[in-house]
Amino acid sequence: MKKGYIEINQELCKGCEICMEFCPKDMISPSDKLNASGYMPASFTDDGECTGCAICALVCPDVVIEVFRD
């Protein structure tokens, strides 16, 4: 059962990849499209494993991640 998920504001993401480094389930990867600022933003692949631990939001320097949990 799905325990949590995140939403990434891709237009504000600067593609620093910190969230990808720290996600314990490796569920965040670079997007294949550039955003309007010219960065490759992070994108979230929801395969149901996200626990909503919020580590990605804790380390995100640009505060673009919102976390939802049961």
Added chain:
Amino acid sequence: MKKVYARPKVLKKAVFHYCPGCGHSIIHRLVAELVDEMDIQDNVIGVPPPGCSVFAYNYLDVDMLESAHGRGAAVATGIKRANPDVLVFTYQGDGDLAAIGTAETIHAANRGEKITAIFVNNAVYGMTGGQMAPTTLLGMKTTTSPFGRDETTEGAPIKISEMLALVKGAVYIERTAVNSPSNIKKTKKALRKAFQAQIDNLGYSLVEILAPCPTNWKMSVLDSWKWVDEVMAKEFPLGVIKDTTGL
């Protein structure tokens, strides 16, 4: 599902001008979260510095008064003496607090001014293009030390926190970093304690935060985050340096 993490209310909806992977925006967020949690938004005055964080007032929705270069502690002293019930913090980089503002900082601490300094140490002058700062590590290459910092001509990195620990008016000095989830949590805890020391009228408090600067260190973001632990924290050890608050 319930939203468990969202942008703090005190953080304006502006886009940070910082480079990808910069430590400043994390520290801004931590300050915003604390102001939210302590419910003191109408009762805070911040003093941002010249430097990369010069636009802190564009991001934090609290009263802000920009200071001249290095004069943060002096400006904050005036604000605090005129408004003793307001929480006053300075937000300063190492080029500001550890170089041009050393005198103001040490004397404000010595007078035991009830202010909090947030001291962001990234070992270079960031905004002007990565020149050598007093905190630059020995051997570290910058635009003004292209062969690496040499102790015989440029001296060793200055340790402001350890210096301030000798000063009687300083009650709480801690060094933390923002390069990992646990360090970010510790930084928030340290900031909360520093603010509390001021609210309790105990004296001067300072939190030194080691922050990555990938652009000026000429590293990838991940390398710079690791470099803080592997190299910088060896020269600037993390931890509580002085705590006489009893909190």
